[in-house]
Amino acid sequence: xxxxxxxxxxxxxxxxxxxxxxxxxxxxxxxxxxxxxxxxxxxxxxxxxxxxxxxxxxxxxxxxxxxxxxxxxxxxxxxxxxxxxxxxxxxxxxxxxxxxxxxxxxxxxxxxxxxxxxxxxxxxxxxxxxxxxxxxxxxxxxxxxxxxxxxxxxxxxxxxxxxxxxxxxxxxxxxxxxxxxxxxxxxxxxxxxxxxxxxxxxxxxxxxxxxxxxxxxxxxxxxxxxxxxxxxxxxxxxxxxxxxxxxxxxxxxxxxxxxxxxxxxxxxxxxxxxxxxxxxxxxxxxxxxxxxxxxxxxxxxxxxxxxxxxxxxxxxxxxxxxxxxxxxxxxxxxxxxxxxxxxxxxxxxxxxxxxxxxxxxxxxx
Amino acid sequence: xxxxxxxxxxxxxxxxxxxxxxxxxxxxxxxxxxxxxxxxxxxxxxxxxxxxxxxxxxxxxxxxxxxxxxxxxxxxxxxxxxxxxxxxxxxxxxxxxxxxxxxxxxxxxxxxxxxxxxxxxxxxxxxxxxxxxxxxxxxxxxxxxxxxxxxxxxxxxxxxxxxxxxxxxxxxxxxxxxxxxxxxxxxxxxxxxxxxxxxxxxxxxxxxxxxxxxxxxxxxxxxxxxxxxxxxxxxxxxxxxxxxxxxxxxxxxxxxxxxxxxxxxxxxxxxxxxxxxxxxxxxxxxxxxxxxxxxxxxxxxxxxxxxxxxxxxxxxxxxxxxxxxxxxxxxxxxxxxxxxxxxxxxxxxxxxxxxxxxxxxxxxx
Numbered sequence: 001x002x003x004x005x006x007x008x009x010x011x012x013x014x015x016x017x018x019x020x021x022x023x024x025x026x027x028x029x030x031x032x033x034x035x036x037x038x039x040x041x042x043x044x045x046x047x048x049x050x051x052x053x054x055x056x057x058x059x060x061x062x063x064x065x066x067x068x069x070x071x072x073x074x075x076x077x078x079x080x081x082x083x084x085x086x087x088x089x090x091x092x093x094x095x096x097x098x099x100x101x102x103x104x105x106x107x108x109x110x111x112x113x114x115x116x117x118x119x120x121x122x123x124x125x126x127x128x129x130x131x132x133x134x135x136x137x138x139x140x141x142x143x144x145x146x147x148x149x150x151x152x153x154x155x156x157x158x159x160x161x162x163x164x165x166x167x168x169x170x171x172x173x174x175x176x177x178x179x180x181x182x183x184x185x186x187x188x189x190x191x192x193x194x195x196x197x198x199x200x201x202x203x204x205x206x207x208x209x210x211x212x213x214x215x216x217x218x219x220x221x222x223x224x225x226x227x228x229x230x231x232x233x234x235x236x237x238x239x240x241x242x243x244x245x246x247x248x249x250x251x252x253x254x255x256x257x258x259x260x261x262x263x264x265x266x267x268x269x270x271x272x273x274x275x276x277x278x279x280x281x282x283x284x285x286x287x288x289x290x291x292x293x294x295x296x297x298x299x300x301x302x303x304x305x306x307x308x309x310x311x312x313x314x315x316x317x318x319x320x321x322x323x324x325x326x327x328x329x330x331x332x333x334x335x336x337x338x339x340x341x342x343x344x345x346x347x348x349x350x351x352x353x354x355x356x357x358x359x360x361x362x363x364x365x
Numbered sequence: 366x367x368x369x370x371x372x373x374x375x376x377x378x379x380x381x382x383x384x385x386x387x388x389x390x391x392x393x394x395x396x397x398x399x400x401x402x403x404x405x406x407x408x409x410x411x412x413x414x415x416x417x418x419x420x421x422x423x424x425x426x427x428x429x430x431x432x433x434x435x436x437x438x439x440x441x442x443x444x445x446x447x448x449x450x451x452x453x454x455x456x457x458x459x460x461x462x463x464x465x466x467x468x469x470x471x472x473x474x475x476x477x478x479x480x481x482x483x484x485x486x487x488x489x490x491x492x493x494x495x496x497x498x499x500x501x502x503x504x505x506x507x508x509x510x511x512x513x514x515x516x517x518x519x520x521x522x523x524x525x526x527x528x529x530x531x532x533x534x535x536x537x538x539x540x541x542x543x544x545x546x547x548x549x550x551x552x553x554x555x556x557x558x559x560x561x562x563x564x565x566x567x568x569x570x571x572x573x574x575x576x577x578x579x580x581x582x583x584x585x586x587x588x589x590x591x592x593x594x595x596x597x598x599x600x601x602x603x604x605x606x607x608x609x610x611x612x613x614x615x616x617x618x619x620x621x622x623x624x625x626x627x628x629x630x631x632x633x634x635x636x637x638x639x640x641x642x643x644x645x646x647x648x649x650x651x652x653x654x655x656x657x658x659x660x661x662x663x664x665x666x667x668x669x670x671x672x673x674x675x676x677x678x679x680x681x682x683x684x685x686x687x688x689x690x691x692x693x694x695x696x697x698x699x700x701x702x703x704x705x706x707x708x709x710x711x712x713x714x715x716x717x718x719x720x721x722x723x724x725x726x727x728x729x730x
Contacts, residue, residue, distance in 0.1 A: 014408040015611060020396060021402050026397035031388045037373030037689070039388050040569035041616065044377040046694055077441040077572060079592055085591030116589045200608055205406035207442060207572045207610030222482045224589060226450030227474075228443055229597035242446035245572030245610060247378060249405065271612055306392030324402070327409055 008292065009041075009349040011088035012327035013156045013302060014136065014180065014201040016125040017344040022254045039252045045243050050170075054239075054246075057253030064256060064264050067212055068190050068255040074231070075249045077237045080179045082229070083209060087175055087194055090218065090232075099123040101140065101166070101172040104131050104155030106177060114150070117222060123149060130334075131158040134297040140166055140348045148173035148193060155180035156201075157331040159304035159338065160297045165191055171219055180301050182210070183259060184343060185269045192215045194231075201301070202343045204252035207245045241283065259343065268343055275341050275350045276300035282354045288361040291335060306336030313337055316360060323356055325349075377692035378521045378667060379545065379566040380592060382709040384624075387619045392730035405615045410608050419604075419611075420617030429621060430548060432577055433555050439576040439596070440604045440614045445563040446474065446546045447594070452515065452540055452559055453479035454590045454598075455583065459512040459538075464488040466531070469496050469520030470698065471542060478488065479515070484588060488514060492536060495699075496523040497503040499641060499662040505531055510639050513538035513558060520544035521566075522696040524669035524703065525662045530556055538582055545666050548577065548624060550634045558582045559596075566666070567708045569617035589704045624708065633708055640706050640715045647719045653726040671701030672729075678702055686720055 010017045034041050036049045042139035043050040058073050067073055076082075085109070092098050095170050096118045100111040102125040114120045123142050124135040142149045149168045154161040155177050161181060165188065182197040189195065193214045201207035211231070218232040227233045233241050262268050280298060283289045283305050291298065291305045307313055313336050317329040330336040341350055370455050372495075375382045401414045408415040423438050432438055452475070457463050461483045464661035465476040467490040478507050479485045487508050507514045514533045518541050519526040526546060532554065533539050538558035547562035554560065558579045564682040576596070583597040592598045598606050645663060648670050649653045656663065656670045672678055678701050683692040695701040706715055 006399055010407055011401050012412070017411060018404060018407050023396045029394045030392035030395065031385060034371055037371060037691070038375050039383060041388070042375055042377075042380055042383050043569065044380060047377070047530070047692065058532065076443075077610070078441075078447065079607040079609075082443065082593045083589065085593065089591075096725060106669060115592075118494075173531065183722045198608065205610075205612045206410065206608045207613055222589075224587075225479060226447065226454075226481075226594070228447045228450065229591070243442040243563065244382065244444075245442070245570075245613065247570045248572055248610070282371055307591070326402070327412065 006181045009325045009345070009352060010327060011325060011339045011341070011345070011353070013331070013338060013340045014198070014342075015206045016340055016342050018204070018251075018255065019032055019344045022251070022258050025110060025254055026251060031120070032133060034275050041247045043246060045240055045246050050246060053203045053250050053253060058248055058258060060253065060256040060260070061210070064185065064259060066189065066265070070216065071189055071212050071214050074213060074234050074237045075244055075252070076211055077207065078209065079243050080106075080177060080196060080204070080209055081213060083177070083196040084113035086111040086231070087148070087196070088117045089229055090119040090221045091148045091173055091175070091193065093220045093222050095145045097143060097146045097148050097242045099142045101128060101135060101149070101151040103134060103152055104158050106149070106155070106179075107152040110152070110177065112149060120294040124357045131155060131160060132292045132297070134160050134162050137167060142168055142172060144169040144172070146172050148175045150175045151177045152176070154299050155299050155300045156180045156340070158333060159291070159293050159299045159302045161301065163296065181299070183268065184272050184301065185263060186257070186265050199248065199252055201340070204255050205248050208252060209249035214216060272290035272341070272343065273346065275345065275347055276303060278350055278354060279303050279339060279341070282335065282357060286357070287364040289357060301340060301342055303341060304330060304334070304336060305340045306330070307354060310335060315364070319360065320356060325353060325356065368563060371689070374690045374691060374710070374717060376704045376710070376718070378518045378572045378696070378703060378705040378706075379563070381705055381707050383569070383616075383620065384623045384709045387616070387623050388509070390619055391616060394579045396526070397475060399604045406612045408611060410605055415611060418618060419677060420616050422621060425618065425621040425625070428485060428576070431554065431626060431630070435579055435581065436554055437578050437580050437600045438442050439578060439599050440609055441574045441576055441599065442572065442610050442619070443543060443574065444571070445561060445574055446472075447617060448542070448561040448576060449478035451594045451596070452513070452561070453482045454594055456513045456538055456540070456558065457483040458585045458587050462486070462511045464507045464511040464514050466514070466516040467492060467526060468499060469523050470515055471518040472515070475517070475542065477516060483584040496520060496525060497657050497662070499525050500526050507533055509537070510535040511537050513540045515540045517541070518543045519664050519666050521545045522699060524656070524664045524667045525717045526664035526666065528661065544722070546664070547574060548562055548630060548633065549637050550568065550664065551630050564617055566612065566705070569620050570613050573613035584662055636712065637665050637706070637708065640710065640712055641668060643715055643719060644649050644668050644704060644706070647722060651722070651726060653730040654722060666705060666707055668699060668704045668706060669695060669699070675700060677729060679730070683722060684725065688719065690718060695708070695718065698719075
């Protein structure tokens with residue numbers, strides 16, 4: 001595959017692929033959006049032309065992800081890691097306590113951030129099996145007086161995904177980091193106090209984070225909370241307390257229009273599941289490759305696998321790069337390989353990878 | 366001027382104009398950057414290809430703005446308003462005290478954020494004259510045991526700009542928000558502990574904020590500081606503790622290359638001063654328009670003016686829009702008009718505005 005003129009299949013865990021038609025659309029209007037005489041990057045965030053982009057994006061998000069009127073959709077800067085702090089600073093004052101499910105590195109980072117603000121406990125941890133499974137409902141040890149219970153819906157590094165919505169004791173707020181599987185399956189948002197997600201996996205370029213916040217739980221931020229980290233202030237300003245990441249929101253809007261054409265969330269859910277099944281089925285039938293994650297916890301987004309031989313794994317990633325597929329190496333903390341197959345990865349990309357894996361197995365098995 | 370195909374002169378206070386050649390460059394490689402097979406928006410922030418963009422941008426910034434080795438350049442999310450909190454949370458623990466010069470709305474907002482974390486005082490305020498001047502060195506009442514002294518270098522709403530670097534008592538750290546005049550004049554950075562600036566006026570699209578931080582003053586963040594707001598953590602991670610706003614940084618890099626072609630900071634300083642002088646000279650000689658800011662404090666970035674008649678001011682902004690110039694209305698809190706003429710506003714744009722003002726004066730004076 002020639003690199004100079006052709007696009008490659010990018011299996012990066014994020015930032016990751018965007019639909020080509022979205023990029024082409026953005027490129028076509030980059031110096032003059034819709035006859036406005038300016039780029040979206042040059043627009044005052046309070047101008048009519050930008051506000052129409054913003055409102056349309058928000059409305060499409062609400063419709064596609066079925067966000068109820070009880071919840072506000074926010075477009076924020078700072079990334080999901082800033083949400084780790086923001087969640088705690090806004091919610092923990094209710095009882096001073098919060099409980100976390102530790103199913104991977106990012107859950108642990110979120111826990112560490114929350115521990116700065118109160119009595120934070122581990123409701124369950126899968127560290128003992130190197131996070132190759134997802135805990136059952138029965139394993140969740142959630143205090144009845146916890147302000148909230150927090151979990152990471154999809155664990156990019158370990159390739160696991162919660163297949164159920166955790167139940168929490170009465171009065172405990174449910175919070176989830178959906179950075180790596182938002183907009184890939186329907187979610188009953190009414191069950192959640194806060195859902196947040198960095199854009200750079202399924203939604204758009206890095207630099208904007210979506211937070212979906214139950215308006216009724218805001219207004220309890222700790223006294224030292226920066227205004228930019230107070231959901232109540234962000235809701236009041238409709239994500240424009242200060243200048244938001246305008247271009248990044250616009251790109252997210254283009255991705256939503258593309259998602260609509262794929263059949264919306266339901267359409268995408270079928271596509272993404274079929275893509276993942278192709279890959280897992282191949283791995284399970286392979287003599288060379290294997291996946292350590294228990295089948296019932298396997299992520300449709302991040303497929304981790306290995307040959308069991310670190311040198312051969314390294315050769316795989318290097319050969320794959322030469323064949324026009326990038327970022328197939330696993331996270332540095334776990335090794336092996338990882339194919340991140342978010343919404344914008346076409347089915348052909350997964351099939352191309354499988355053909356390559358077959359050939360690699362024949363030559364190296 | 367036809368709107369459909371032509372770009373307009375955008376006098377917005379930010380986000381604001383970007384150089385056309387920068388936008389064209391970005392558009393030309395939006396689906397495939399430099400033969401990488403992917404958009405900059407799709408690149409893993411830890412990939413070689415993205416890191417080369419990042420490092421080049423940082424190196425060019427360091428060279429162009431003459432940043433000494435004692436200081437680190439950070440590319441952060443969340444906007445300048447998040448810096449209001451970050452500055453205080455990182456510096457105030459030294460003595461528990463900080464002093465602020467209140468020369469406009471954003472200085473006041475920064476003061477309010479800092480007041481959540483310690484004993485914060487107003488070193489000087491120009492509110493009594495509606496911020497139409499900049500205080501003298503003699504007016505600055507800075508406590509000798511303040512952790513830091515803070516000022517806003519250019520006040521976008523009021524059209525004023527500090528023409529000198531404030532002197533601070535021994536041991537007091539100097540901090541400045543340079544959001545609206547960074548990269549427009551040489552700055553002796555060695556005098557500052559922290560300089561920060563949102564990108565969307567002189568540097569690039571909204572969504573990335575530059576912080577220039579004296580490494581020796583970090584490591585004293587308050588215990589409850591989120592990791593994303595700890596300069597020490599950001600320095601340790603080279604702005605990549607989490608995924609940074611990759612595209613926004615890339616755009617900033619393209620603007621820096623353009624700035625280099627304008628003769629760098631010194632070249633731009635001459636150009637921006639000439640642009641502003643053209644406009645102020647016209648206003649001072651006009652019978653219809655006037656500028657309330659005292660001449661010695663006038664900003665080269667934001668030129669505020671008025672006819673003294675609110676209805677006529679409104680007509681001016683509306684007529685200007687029809688003539689292909691946008692966002693000439695003043696900030697809603699002060700009214701009148703404001704022409705923001707940042708680095709990317711061409712001299713022809715200012716001349717076009719002056720010709721329009723002449724005509725408007727003839728017809729309405």
